[in-house]
Amino acid sequence: MKRPLFLWILFFVYWSGRSQNGISGAYYGIWQYYVPDSATAFDPPPERWRSMHYFNVNYLSSDWEAGLQAESYLPSALLGYDPSLKGTALTRWYVRYRKDNWDITGGHFYDQFGSGLVFRSWENRALGINNSLAGIRVKYGGEGWQLTVLGGNPRVGLETAPSSVAGADFYVEGQKFANNRGVWYAGLSVLNKFETPQTDKVPPTVTVAGIRAGFTLGGADLSAEYVYKTPDALYANGVVDDLVLFDGDALLVSAGYARPGMGTNITFRRAENIRLYALRELAGNPYHTGILNYVPALTKQHDYLLTNLFVYSAQDQISFAEKTAGEIGGQWDAYFFLPRKSKLGGKYGTRIAFNWSRWHGLKTEFLLPLHTYKRRMWAAGPLYYEDINLEIKRKLSRNVKTSFLFMIQDYNRRKIEGHGEMLRNRIAVTDWQHRLGRKASLRWAAEHLWNAGEEGNWAGATVEYTHRHRLSFFLADRWHYGGNGIHYYTLGTSWSHEGRRIQIAYGRERGGLICVGGVCRYVPPNTGLQLTLDLKF
Amino acid sequence: MKKSILPIIGLLFLSFVTFSPLPEAEIKDLQGRTHRFSEVIANGDRPVIVSFWATWCVPCIKELDAIAEVYPDWREETGVKLVAVSVDDEKTARRIKPMVHGRGWTDFEIYHDYKGELQQALHIVSVPYLIVIHKGKIVFQKNTYTPGSEEELYDFILSLK
Numbered sequence: 001m002k003r004p005l006f007l008w009i010l011f012f013v014y015w016s017g018r019s020q021n022g023i024s025g026a027y028y029g030i031w032q033y034y035v036p037d038s039a040t041a042f043d044p045p046p047e048r049w050r051s052m053h054y055f056n057v058n059y060l061s062s063d064w065e066a067g068l069q070a071e072s073y074l075p076s077a078l079l080g081y082d083p084s085l086k087g088t089a090l091t092r093w094y095v096r097y098r099k100d101n102w103d104i105t106g107g108h109f110y111d112q113f114g115s116g117l118v119f120r121s122w123e124n125r126a127l128g129i130n131n132s133l134a135g136i137r138v139k140y141g142g143e144g145w146q147l148t149v150l151g152g153n154p155r156v157g158l159e160t161a162p163s164s165v166a167g168a169d170f171y172v173e174g175q176k177f178a179n180n181r182g183v184w185y186a187g188l189s190v191l192n193k194f195e196t197p198q199t200d201k202v203p204p205t206v207t208v209a210g211i212r213a214g215f216t217l218g219g220a221d222l223s224a225e226y227v228y229k230t231p232d233a234l235y236a237n238g239v240v241d242d243l244v245l246f247d248g249d250a251l252l253v254s255a256g257y258a259r260p261g262m263g264t265n266i267t268f269r270r271a272e273n274i275r276l277y278a279l280r281e282l283a284g285n286p287y288h289t290g291i292l293n294y295v296p297a298l299t300k301q302h303d304y305l306l307t308n309l310f311v312y313s314a315q316d317q318i319s320f321a322e323k324t325a326g327e328i329g330g331q332w333d334a335y336f337f338l339p340r341k342s343k344l345g346g347k348y349g350t351r352i353a354f355n356w357s358r359w360h361g362l363k364t365e366f367l368l369p370l371h372t373y374k375r376r377m378w379a380a381g382p383l384y385y386e387d388i389n390l391e392i393k394r395k396l397s398r399n400v401k402t403s404f405l406f407m408i409q410d411y412n413r414r415k416i417e418g419h420g421e422m423l424r425n426r427i428a429v430t431d432w433q434h435r436l437g438r439k440a441s442l443r444w445a446a447e448h449l450w451n452a453g454e455e456g457n458w459a460g461a462t463v464e465y466t467h468r469h470r471l472s473f474f475l476a477d478r479w480h481y482g483g484n485g486i487h488y489y490t491l492g493t494s495w496s497h498e499g500r501r502i503q504i505a506y507g508r509e510r511g512g513l514i515c516v517g518g519v520c521r522y523v524p525p526n527t528g529l530q531l532t533l534d535l536k537f
Numbered sequence: 538m539k540k541s542i543l544p545i546i547g548l549l550f551l552s553f554v555t556f557s558p559l560p561e562a563e564i565k566d567l568q569g570r571t572h573r574f575s576e577v578i579a580n581g582d583r584p585v586i587v588s589f590w591a592t593w594c595v596p597c598i599k600e601l602d603a604i605a606e607v608y609p610d611w612r613e614e615t616g617v618k619l620v621a622v623s624v625d626d627e628k629t630a631r632r633i634k635p636m637v638h639g640r641g642w643t644d645f646e647i648y649h650d651y652k653g654e655l656q657q658a659l660h661i662v663s664v665p666y667l668i669v670i671h672k673g674k675i676v677f678q679k680n681t682y683t684p685g686s687e688e689e690l691y692d693f694i695l696s697l698k
Contacts, residue, residue, distance in 0.1 A: 026660030056660055060560055098561070112652050115627045122626075122653055125662055175570055183569045216568045221634070254631050260643050263635025296628035301593035333632055335639020351602075351640055401599070401684075433599070433684055441684040469686040499666075499678035534680065536660050 025057040027535045028125065032078050037508060037527035039486050044528070047075050052085075054125065065096040069108075071158070080523035081128040082287035084157040091158060092132055103139035108132040111150060113169040113189035116294030117227040117250050117274060118210040121154070127521045129288050131278070134160050145172040154278035156290045161278040165292065167191035182217035193292065195279060201242040202233045208276055208293060214254075224253045229274055234318060235283040243371045246318055248273030250295070264334040267298055270378070271316035272326030272362060284317060286522045298331050299387055300355040302407075304429045305460040305478050306447040309512070310411040312359060312385035318373070323366040324415070325373055328380055329359030348395035359385045361415070383422075386410040399435040404428075417512075426450040439468045456482025471495050478510065486510075492530075501534040559673065560658030564622060564648040567634050574655055577648060578670050583616035584697050586690070589656065589666040591625045592632040597665040600682035601642055607687070608644050617694050623649045624656055624664055671697050 031051040034044035051074045058067040069092035077085035094107030110132055112120040123130040135152015148169040153160035173185040190209040197204045207230045214223025231245035249272060256265035277283050278290030297314045318325040336352045338345035360380035366373045389407035396402060407427040413420035431445040447460035459479045466472040477489040492505025511525030562574045578585045588604075590597035601621060604611075611617050621642065623633045630649060637647050650656055659668070667690070669677035677693055679686070 024660065026662075028662050058560075058658065058660075065560075110653070110657065120627075123657070173569065173571065185569060214569070219638075221569075256631060256634060258634045258638035260638055261641065263638035265631045265635050267631055294627060296626070298628060301629055303593060303595045333635055335635045337639055337641045348606075349641070353636075353639070435684045438685055438688065443684075466683040469681075469683045469689055472681075472683070494681075496679070496681045499680055501680055534662060536678070 022060040023057065024060070025055070025537050027053070027055050027533070027537075029053040029531075029533045030078065031531040032528050033530075034079070034526055034528040040508060040525050040527065042508075042525055042527050044526075045079065050074070050076060050078050052077055052081070052125075063097055063099045065098070066094065068093040077128070079526050080521060082157060082289050084289075085128070087158070089158040091130065091155070101140055101142055103141075105137045106135075108134045108155070109137050109150075109152075111137065111148065112294070113148075113167065113191070114187055114210055114212045115225050115252060116296075117225060117252065117271075118189045118208050118293060119165075119167055119169075119191045120294035121292070122294075127288065129291070131155055131288075131291055133165065135164075144174060145170075147171075154290055154292060156278055156282070161290055163193060163195035163278050165191060165193045165278075177215070178217055182215055184213070184215040186213040187211070191276070191292065193276060193278070198233070198240040198280065199242050201245070202240060202280070203231065203245065206230055206232045206276060208274075219259045220255075220257045222255045224251070226251050227274060229276060233280060234320075235280045236320070238281075240280055246273050248275075248316070250274040250316070261337045261339065262335060264332070266330065266332045268330040269298055270326070270328045270362075271295055271314065272375070273318050274316050288521070297359075297385075298329075299357040299359070299385065300331070300333075300389060302389075304405065304427075304431075304445065304447055305462065305476060306427050306449045306458055307389075307405070307407055307429065309449065309458065309478070309510075310409065310413070310416075310423060310425065312357075312387075312411070313416060315359070315361065315384055315415065320366065320368070320371075322415070323364065323373075324361045324382070325364050325375055326362040327359055327384060328362055328378070329357065329384075331355065331357035346394060346396075351393040353391045353393075354389070356388045357386065358383075382412065382415070383410060384412045384415050401433045403431045405431075421454055423451060423453060423455050425455075441466050451482065456480065458482065470497050480510075499534075499536045501532070503530075503532040505530050505532075559670065559675070560655065562650065562655035562658055563652070564650050564655060567637065567647055567649075572648065577620055577646070580616070580618045582672065583618065584669055584671040584676075584694055586617060586619045586694075587668050587670060588619060588621045589624055589650075589661055589664045590621055591623060591664050592629045592636050593625070594664050596682040598640070599684070600665055600667070600687065601645070602640065603684070603687045605640070605642050605644065607691070611691060611694070612644075615694055615697075619645050621645045621647050622655060623647065624653065624661070625649065626651075626653070669693065669697075 034048045036044055053072040055070045071091045072088040073085040092108040094105055094109055096105040110121045121131045121133050132155050133152035137150035139146060139148045151166040153164050167190060169189040171187040175183050177184050188211055193206050194204055210225055210227035212225035227250045229248040231247040233240050233242040233245055252269045254267040275295055276292045282290040295314045295316050297312045299312045302308050315327045334354045338350040340349040361382045361384060362375045363379035363381040364373050364375040387409050391405040393403040409425040411423040413423050427449045429447045433443045435441050443464045445462040449458040451457055459481055462476045464474040473493050475491050477487050479487050488508050488510040490505050490507030494503035506529045508527045511523055563571050565571055625633055633649055665682045666680050668675050
């Protein structure tokens with residue numbers, strides 16, 4: 001299977017490339033070589049070389065589109081990815097026809113209803129998520145409205161699950177509202193999952209349905225979505241728990257205002273047992289295999305070394321072991337631009353970003369003999385996460401830019417990682433960027449995390465030099481000097497040009513949650529050499 | 538290991554043959570109106586820069602900040618248009634509009650690839666990602682930002698006839 005498939009794809013790409021007939025393609029690959037590390041007591045797996053490869057080929061014409069994706073995990077996926085990813089498979093093929101008001105797809109496809117709380121299928125290689133549906137999707141729409149109907153089998157690992165889903169979404173938007181200054185929209189969506197019941201008390205079908213609406217008027221906007229999941233059996237510790245079936249729901253409300261020079265947004269969400277998986281037995285799996293909807297952690301996505309040590313992930317699930325259920329909370333963002341040549345803004349202007357998020361569990365009372373719980377709909381229980389941060393960015397001269405970030409973070413480690421205490425962190429970051437002539441640049445950042453509790457302090461530093469905008473060298477270090485004294489470092493170089501990129505890095509990974517787009521994946525501690533290649537043709 | 542390298546070497550060679558058809562996808566503007574990508578990139582015979590960015594991507598923001606400073610001049614001199622397409626998903630999508638206003642990027646056209654359809658079609662796996670479209674073809678692409686590389690981009694725009 002392995003070699004012939006590669007050869008066929010190569011041949012196909014080459015042949016079609018020569019004919020230059022609306023074909024495009026891409027390749028993305030990661031290799032990792034694991035080495036033993038006495039400092040972290042990391043013992044490499046027996047297969048020290050591991051690699052993951054993704055090939056895509058797409059064909060486009062005016063009405064037709066087709067594509068395929070092949071994936072290879074040789075001999076198996078990197079540590080921290082779903083271990084069932086092994087070998088080579090053609091994981092996606094599709095044909096799509098679009099003409100007039102019709103849009104029809106057969107094969108494997110991705111889609112999203114509303115905010116994704118009802119249904120989202122997507123690919124995220126950094127997280128190892130690919131939950132495409134293999135089936136048929138039909139969209140039909142006109143001016144300002146669209147109906148989507150779809151059905152198929154969700155992808156699990158390299159195969160499709162022995163369950164099926166069917167769903168529909170209806171969306172309508174009005175663009176002529178308040179003298180053309182406003183836009184309103186509304187949508188309805190539903191998704192059914194059919195799975196062979198494990199016991200006769202377990203429902204074969206679980207439905208998630210949602211209603212959403214919103215409007216934008218000038219600089220102001222308001223939107224809301226409510227989603228309900230029908231009762232289903234819980235799954236914990238390898239068993240389907242059908243003693244009591246639990247339903248779930250979520251409410252998301254967001255309001256914002258923006259005008260030149262400033263913008264702000266407030267989002268509130270309450271979520272309780274809303275996640276749906278292709279198979280019950282996949283509930284809560286750390287690789288997000290077979291996830292059917294999207295419940296992101298609504299906190300700021302940080303971009304520095306120490307601000308990403310402790311990251312919140314959404315906690316909508318019911319846990320009898322911990323006697324917790326659901327989450328409630330929100331966040332507030334505000335952005336300001338202090339104008340150029342003003343007293344506070346300086347010569348080039350100053351940009352300020354403020355963000356505050358706070359998340360609690362629901363206030364619950366667990367009635368263990370009855371195997372159920374009561375909760376107050378809108379009351380907040382234990383604190384899970386809080387993050388208040390302020391970032392100031394300023395250009396000091398033609399060649400120097402700088403930014404400062406200060407952050408106060410409370411992180412309920414016991415709840416989020418299953419061990420430890422509440423971490424109260426204070427983090428400061430300074431980031432400097434220098435242009436060295438016309439062709440080179442240097443960036444460096446220094447960071448510190450204060451923790452008076454069991455975790456102890458951390459220090460962090462990054463240096464990056466780029467030559468001719470193509471070749472870069474970087475070094476990053478997170479030093480847990482108030483704890484185990486270990487340096488978690490990465491050292492590497494990358495070259496990129498016209499959509500092609502190659503990177504080689506050697507480093508020691510601390511292990512923990514790696515989060516992208518509000519979804520986190522647990523990565524075990526490891527040390528090794530990594531090579532990444534990204535090509536488009 | 539060795540076996541897996543061979544086809545990649547082959548692909549490396551192939552990757553130097555560039556030919557890039559433009560996909561179609563639905564994206565939204567800041568008011569929530571749905572647009573087709575083909576309509577968004579219409580700019581007559583003049584080039585269009587499409588910059589893929591995200592509210593959480595530091596180099597993306599640096600790049601747009603840097604271009605924002607010189608963009609009025611670029612536009613006047615070459616008629617080039619910049620379309621900034623956010624790849625934020627639902628976690629961070631509500632930040633797009635406040636950030637755009639709060640950073641003073643009001644000269645750009647801002648859109649949101651809210652379903653990720655366009656990224657998928659263009660095989661974009663990471664941001665920043667920037668392409669230049671001229672006369673219906675992708676004539677330039679890059680996937681990093683370093684300070685000053687906007688000048689290199691502008692030199693390229695100037696070279697387009």
